[in-house]
Amino acid sequence: MALSDVKGVQRNDAGIAAAVGILRQRFGDRFQTGHSMREQHAHTTTYIPTQMPDGVVFPQTVAEVQEIVRACAEHRVPVVAFGTGTSLEGQVNAPGGGISLDMSRMNRVLSVNSEDLDVTIEPGLTREELNAYLRDTGLFFPIDPGANASLGGMAATRASGTNAVRYGTMRDNVLALTAVMADGRAITTAKRAKKSAAGYDLTRLLVGSEGTLGIITSLTLKLYGIPQAISGGVCPFPSVEAACQAVIATIQMGIPVARIELVNALQMRAINLHSRLDYPESPCLFVEFHGSDAGVAEQAEMFGEIASEHGGGPFLWTSVAEERAKLWKARHEAYWASFVLRPGAKGLSTDVCVPISRLAECIAETETDIAEMGLVAPIVGHVGDGNFHVLVLMDTSNPAEIAQAEKFVARLNMRAIGMDGTCTGEHGIGQGKMGFLRHELGEAVDVMRAIKRALDPDNILNPGKVLPD
Structure with missing residues (x-):
């Protein structure tokens, strides 16, 4: 991660003014432009600077999401989906301004199919809310990234967590989803069947796309029996x-x-x-x-x-x-807990994932780097699947400390890639890891860019994320 990777997106001030006027008239109190509200919807849980949207809108139905996206598409205005804001790589920032689409009021359980072990929900529902709802059914949803994140956000960032070694990640547990695309169309990617060979796997294309290809409006998830x-x-x-x-x-x-x-x-x-x-x-x-x-x-x-x-x-x-x-x-x-090690510091949280046969070597070399670079940086890991996290504690007002932290993260990411691993096991790319994507995937990034251009030709869906310039 480097601040130099976090760029702005050219603003369309005339288009933004037009969209703000339309949304204010249409949604009334459910459209907010106050400074504190906009700041809350662009906060980052790392040191990446906050880049605020120009307005925040709270849709309640799929039709309203379509209406918002169409208004923004007409005037070429960025739309950034927002769940609970717990992402770690600047995914909810608005580098070109625009509209933050807060999905928190779309938080219903739409259907529970106990015999089939699945549930369909709206994206604003959190994982804790879902499991509280399911408690009397004897079923639960196991993906646990730690934070009480929204399930739509968890799908968008392909979240994982402590249970992944047994139950997999969001990639493995989303059977189907609906999404609003950049032109305002609503699509359904699959049915509830446990497997399908029908066409391209659009479900997994959208899971992990970080809101850059479509806005998720519902999810059908696998459930599991609560253990005896x-x-x-x-x-x-x-x-x-x-x-x-x-x-x-x-x-x-x-x-x-x-x-x-x-x-x-x-x-x-x-x-x-x-x-x-x-x-x-x-x-x-x-x-x-x-x-x-x-x-x-x-x-x-x-x-x-x-x-x-x-x-x-x-x-x-x-x-x-x-x-x-x-x-x-x-x-x-x-x-x-890590902040007790350096009171007053802020944290840069990063993660990598390697084949478990290389895990001990990767962590050992990382601890050596931490010691040699004089950093305070504790480590935790979902080691059953080779994933670990490092939290670098630093004084963000000190450019030298920021530079040292960025150097450390770059070394860590390149080490993991060199071990046939990945620069992120579960945080996602967002803004913070764009500089490492091509090192990891090479020309596959050009294929990703072609998909983005095909689905979002005006680049209105979460621009400035995932794909480097």
Whole structure:
């Protein structure tokens, strides 16, 4: 990531003025132009500067989304879809101004098909709201990126999270979707069948497109039965390499682990300070198993044996819900916990993903970089699928620190790409990682650009994101 990659998009002031006038007259109080409202809809959870839209509109139906997009298309005005604003690479910024399309009022559950294990929802519904709605059905939606993100935003950024090693990512769990395209047409990409060979896979084209190809207006998602029993615990290791070797052995043994999260020693220190816990301040794995009472006990015992073989332990596990909740609350608050390590600092959160056989090497080299560059940067990872995150704590008023952080992130991204990995496992490209996309995918970026031009010839859907100039 480099600030030089975060460019503006040429403004169309006359078109924006016309669209603002149309939307204000049509939507009344549901169209806002106040400074604080616009700022809230362009905030970034990293150091990328805020680039505000010119107005924020709150649609309630698909027809209203179509109406908004058509008005913006007529006057060539940017449209930036907004869920809850938890994306990490500047995806909700408006570099060319325009209209922020806040989907929070499109938050209904449209249908639950318990026998088929699927649900159709509107994009503004959050994952926690969906699981609260499903509680009495015995079903749940497992994708858990940590933040209580909107499901439309999770699909748009191809979100993942702690459960991905067992349940996959949003890419694997969206059966179908509807979307409004750049010309205002509404399309449906698939039916509810579990598989199809009918035409191009438009569902997966739009999942992960970060609002640059279409505005998602509904999603049909896979559901899963709530496990009869869940066990989990924390296991310390003498080194990151030992922990990663235990992860590889666990997966190769076929143990159906649901979550397996690596926390390095610095991050464990932050978690202990923030959550007032007393876990060993060494690399640790947070592990969880789903299944029957007997099954989760057996899986926990087998993992404990594997950990011991790699110098880890003791593995202290529990099936008591309250104790597990405390454990995972601490893990989910790792981002906020990190700031106790450098009070007053801001964070640059970045992620990469590599084949798990290269994971220990990649993390070890990354920790060496952190030490040699004098950074404060704890690490957490969804290590069951080779994905890890680094939060660089820095003084954003100090250009030298920003330059050092950018140098570190560039080295990390290129290291992961060189290991046949990716510059982002789940954060997405947005603005922050555009400079690395061609290094990773080469001429495939030109194919992506051709798709963008075909579907959005006037470049009104979230311009200035994903594809480098």
